[in-house]
Amino acid sequence: MPVQTVAGSLLDALADAELVELARLRDEPAIRTLTGRYNRRLFRLARSVLRNDAEAEDVVQEAWVRAFTALDGFRGDAAFSTWLTRIALNEALGRRRRQRPTIDWDSYDGNPSEAEIINFPVSAMTSDPERTMARSEIRDVLERSIDELPDGFRSVFVARIVEGMSVEETAELFSLKPETVKTRLHRARSLLREALDRQLGPALTETFPFGGSRCERMTEAVVARLCRS
Known part of the structure; x- marks a missing residue:
């Protein structure tokens, strides 16, 4: 029925x-x-x-x-x-x-109940193929870096930061003390910052490029104003 x-x-x-x-x-x-x-x-x-x-x-x-x-x-x-x-x-x-x-299951405190991972805001940059590609590459780097976090830290990080669960919810989910959740999250953030610095640090010198056709266009505009007026 x-x-x-x-x-x-x-x-x-x-x-x-x-x-x-x-x-x-x-x-x-x-x-x-x-x-x-x-x-x-x-x-x-x-x-x-x-x-x-x-x-x-x-x-x-x-x-x-x-x-x-x-x-x-x-x-x-x-x-x-x-x-x-x-x-x-x-x-x-x-x-x-x-x-x-x-x-090493001890990284989960012996508790067996111990991510598209991060979404970035969608903005006008999605209409720019180069920026869309860069956005995708950055997300890939973040996902790989999160994947490389130690087991006991990775799940806490995903629960708290990626999924947005509160400290109390995360503590209850993993049967941890709230203080342990905070400690693991702090350590996970430190490890993630180190990993991102290693992978993205060299690329920072190449951010906000202004070469190729854009550079040529600007040069022509300046020349036109200074020499052809």
Whole structure:
């Protein structure tokens, strides 16, 4: 028998708890709304563990299947978003453990519940092919640098800075003390700055280029004003 559902235009305004109740009844619009609400977070955090887009996507799908089939066991002791994200992180860590059995899991404090990664503002520069290419290259450098952060720092950095979670949310998610979250974030930022300085430092001398046709055009304009008037 089809389930009575809330109009699609109203679903986005519902709280997680209300959507979860609808999802328990396999209400498809509610399920779609929940997945749309948390897909990005799950992907980013799964990728922070696996450093592989395809693997992270698989984790997201598996996490949703596990979550929706276990909704009857969700009692609301933690926020739905935290419960869901832990499922995804456990799946990601399980996969990585199988891939790299010698990984130093102490960097996650022994806790097995321990990203397109950064979006830049889209502006008029997207109409400039050179600037668009530069923007893409900078994002690639940032993503690679984040990927190279140590395991215990990378996930905290992605949760706090990339995904915008609060210190308290991050601490709860990874079962860490808030002070530990702050310490790891500070260290991750320092490591990231060092990595970016190594990779981008030499390029700074080449920023704001003014050569080629632009230089020639300016020269011609100056000559015209000074010598041909």
